Amino acid sequence: MGERGVARMQFKVVVITSHFLRDFSEDLFAQLDADCVTQIVEYRSFGQILGLYRRYEAETDAFMISGSAALATLTKQLPEGHKPVYSYHTSDTSFYHAIARVLVEHRDLDPDRVLLDFSIPMGRLVSVGEFVRSMDMKSLGKMVNGWLGDSSVADIECVEDEVLDECTRLYRAGEVDYVLCSFSSIVPALEERGVPFAFLYPDREQVAFQLRELRSQLQIEQLRQSLPAAIAIAPREGGVGQGQTTFASAVRHVLKDMAIASEMVKEDDICSVGVTHRTVMGATDQMGADAISAALEKGFGINAAVGYGVGKDPTEANRHAVDALRESRRSTGSFVLDENECLRGPLGAGRFMDVDQKVTDRVRDIAKECHLSTLTIQKLRSILWQTGSSEVTTGDLAEHLGVTTRNANRILRGLESGGVAEVTHSRTTKTKGRPVKVYRLRLD
Numbered sequence: 001m002g003e004r005g006v007a008r009m010q011f012k013v014v015v016i017t018s019h020f021l022r023d024f025s026e027d028l029f030a031q032l033d034a035d036c037v038t039q040i041v042e043y044r045s046f047g048q049i050l051g052l053y054r055r056y057e058a059e060t061d062a063f064m065i066s067g068s069a070a071l072a073t074l075t076k077q078l079p080e081g082h083k084p085v086y087s088y089h090t091s092d093t094s095f096y097h098a099i100a101r102v103l104v105e106h107r108d109l110d111p112d113r114v115l116l117d118f119s120i121p122m123g124r125l126v127s128v129g130e131f132v133r134s135m136d137m138k139s140l141g142k143m144v145n146g147w148l149g150d151s152s153v154a155d156i157e158c159v160e161d162e163v164l165d166e167c168t169r170l171y172r173a174g175e176v177d178y179v180l181c182s183f184s185s186i187v188p189a190l191e192e193r194g195v196p197f198a199f200l201y202p203d204r205e206q207v208a209f210q211l212r213e214l215r216s217q218l219q220i221e222q223l224r225q226s227l228p229a230a231i232a233i234a235p236r237e238g239g240v241g242q243g244q245t246t247f248a249s250a251v252r253h254v255l256k257d258m259a260i261a262s263e264m265v266k267e268d269d270i271c272s273v274g275v276t277h278r279t280v281m282g283a284t285d286q287m288g289a290d291a292i293s294a295a296l297e298k299g300f301g302i303n304a305a306v307g308y309g310v311g312k313d314p315t316e317a318n319r320h321a322v323d324a325l326r327e328s329r330r331s332t333g334s335f336v337l338d339e340n341e342c343l344r345g346p347l348g349a350g351r352f353m354d355v356d357q358k359v360t361d362r363v364r365d366i367a368k369e370c371h372l373s374t375l376t377i378q379k380l381r382s383i384l385w386q387t388g389s390s391e392v393t394t395g396d397l398a399e400h401l402g403v404t405t406r407n408a409n410r411i412l413r414g415l416e417s418g419g420v421a422e423v424t425h426s427r428t429t430k431t432k433g434r435p436v437k438v439y440r441l442r443l444d
Helices: 022-031 046-059 068-075 092-105 117-122 128-134 137-150 153-157 159-172 184-193 204-224 247-257 277-283 291-300 314-330 361-370 374-387 394-401 405-417
Strands: 012-018 037-043 062-066 085-088 114-116 178-181 197-199 228-235 264-267 270-276 304-310 335-337 342-345 353-356 421-427 436-441
Touching: 012 022, 012 046, 012 068, 012 184, 022 037, 022 204, 037 046, 046 062, 046 068, 046 153, 062 068, 062 204, 068 085, 068 137, 068 153, 085 204, 092 128, 092 178, 092 197, 114 117, 114 128, 117 137, 117 159, 117 178, 153 159, 159 178, 159 184, 178 184, 184 197, 228 277, 228 291, 228 314, 247 264, 247 270, 247 291, 270 277, 270 314, 277 304, 291 304, 304 314, 314 335, 314 342, 361 374, 361 405, 374 394, 374 405, 394 405, 394 436, 405 421, 405 436
Parallel strands: 012 037, 012 062, 062 085, 114 178, 178 197, 304 335
Antiparallel strands: 228 270, 228 304, 264 270, 335 342, 342 353, 421 436
């Protein structure tokens, strides 16, 4: 199924493409000096793409997928830490060449009656004439990326039928004479309906560049998997019952079941073990969950906090694990502090916080004025970025930070006193009680 062997590296890339582009993609990837194994698989509609990813995820190192809309359909449904996914598509240069080729081959065409089909779902029909007169690839790309970013998976999965029907309607109504098509999955239907079109094929040089970039990323990730790492585990307050199994022996049992064979060290109430980054990724399911705390809870009824640390050397990895454990104990869930000083977590939560530990002057100034830690300010900035809103309530803050309502109120009072938070309005709740205050934060 479209596989080719390699002499040096054994990375495997699964190429997901439409039925129409299957043969083209087979030929294209066969011609490239990829230094990896490629396998072509096809979909008939965007709704099948996630299933293909899951089917091949365990046996491949990365994916390439034809088209930015198909890529968005997939990545919007994938958890943190998913396999690398790149799209391959036409380049800017090839886009201009395609326009020129159509107008040269069909000299009687009016550019204002040649439709760019990918403009249809954006709610603004763009013709080749309008593009040439008043737009450029940057502005057009901004429109497309804005639409993809704002659209839900359901919206994108329906876009093929929407584009096909609108192209057909506009042509039959005499409003357009020709379509520049970017959705390969609708090409057969356009042919059946007699709509004149030219397809924007992926560009060979662009695909070769993307494949080389993907391979470099895989090589870097392979090296990163061997970085020193550590895991620090401790019981939460009241987290160990009165059973016969001690905390340390329970941890040893769980680590043994998970084939983590490194020697465990116990200091005070903290059990720690030295591992590699690869082991951390396995224990956290690619940073999507925490198998260790789950196993301690299920097997021994122990509520444990876990911190994962990755470092450039074992000493740094241990320090990062302890810092991540400290964050886990003061919050809920487990955390990872990586070699770039980036704190991630809580693992397994629907909302994933990613906090850069490198403190800027602005963060330091806010923390000082509000009498809060720089880490708290960084977390709050991460929450605002994550939610896309500068407004929060006490309940919102407590939920996102994994703290009590009392602590959330304390943080908001500190932000108010520092002049970076103000009450803007009140919000009624579904349950009985007073309306809750809504605060606007200014942390930039």
